[in-house]
Amino acid sequence: MVKLNLDILSENNRLAERNRGWFEAKHVLALNMVSSPGSGKTSILESTIRSMVETQKLFVIEGDQQTTRDADRIEKSGAPAIQINTGSGCHLDGNMIHLALKKLEIPEHAILFIENVGNLVCPAMFDLGEQKRVVVISVTEGDDKPLKYPYMFETSHLCIINKTDLLPYVDFKVETAMKYARQINPNLEFIMVSVKTGEGMDEWYEWLKKQLQVL
Ligand SMILES: Nc1nc2c(ncn2[C@@H]2O[C@H](COP(=O)(O)OP(=O)(O)O)[C@@H](O)[C@H]2O)c(=O)[nH]1
Ligand SMILES: [Mg+2]
Numbered sequence: 397m398v399k400l401n402l403d404i405l406s407e408n409n410r411l412a413e414r415n416r417g418w419f420e421a422k423h424v425l426a427l428n429m430v431s432s433p434g435s436g437k438t439s440i441l442e443s444t445i446r447s448m449v450e451t452q453k454l455f456v457i458e459g460d461q462q463t464t465r466d467a468d469r470i471e472k473s474g475a476p477a478i479q480i481n482t483g484s485g486c487h488l489d490g491n492m493i494h495l496a497l498k499k500l501e502i503p504e505h506a507i508l509f510i511e512n513v514g515n516l517v518c519p520a521m522f523d524l525g526e527q528k529r530v531v532v533i534s535v536t537e538g539d540d541k542p543l544k545y546p547y548m549f550e551t552s553h554l555c556i557i558n559k560t561d562l563l564p565y566v567d568f569k570v571e572t573a574m575k576y577a578r579q580i581n582p583n584l585e586f587i588m589v590s591v592k593t594g595e596g597m598d599e600w601y602e603w604l605k606k607q608l609q610v611l
Contacts, residue, residue: 401524415490416526417586419526424504426507427510427529428528429510429511430515430531431486432514435533435559438466438556439508439591441473443594446473448601451607453505455475456510457478457480457509458477459482461481461513466473467479480492485513486519487518488510490523507608517547517548527611528607531549533556535568536566541573542570549580555585556588557587559592561590563598
């Protein structure tokens with residue numbers, strides 16, 4: 397059983413490296429957006445697309461178990477999107493991204509957002525070849541999530557804390573969440589946002605621009 401798990405992951409890692417080479421050759425910034433269901437990944441992407449699409453080439457791969465709802469939302473906001481339905485699967489993998497890349501026809505210097513299946517466990521195990529992993533948590537989820545799902549926070553580069561407009565109504569201590577996450581990953585960056593009010597979104601756009609500069 398252990399051997400089988402290792403084999404699945406090593407095959408995925410091989411395919412992820414192939415994707416990473418493809419992104420590097422085309423100077424494409426690929427971001428793997430991970431979170432529990434409902435933390436606001438699609439909402440963040442919709443706002444980002446509306447704000448940046450005039451000046452930046454943006455593409456989205458949407459992962460969900462069923463439906464094309466998120467890809468439809470993304471397309472409405474103005475960027476090409478492809479939906480991958482994983483069925484009973486709880487994460488995207490390197491081969492799914494490889495197949496989606498063939499269909500999307502992404503030009504050089506684009507940003508590719510990959511919205512993973514909402515789940516703080518399985519997607520952490522599967523490298524997709526992305527340059528950066530962005531974990532989104534929302535203030536309604538509780539500030540102990542970094543302790544309960546450490547591998548996701550350990551493997552992420554940026555943590556977006558969303559729905560700050562709801563902070564007055566919930567028992568979520570931003571400092572506590574950050575402290576727990578830093579215990580696991582001292583290099584993790586944080587941006588606090590509210591998609592609803594727009595607070596913090598400029599900082600996120602600046603972070604994206606900074607990543608493009610170092611490609
Ligand atoms: N109050 C509030 N609600 C939000 C915010 N961002 C997203 N939502 C809501 O949270 C729900 C889930 O958002 P969605 O983007 O579908 O999350 P996803 O499952 O991570 O893609 C939707 O009802 C959104 O309108 C926010 O900043 N503040
Ligand atoms: Mg979504």
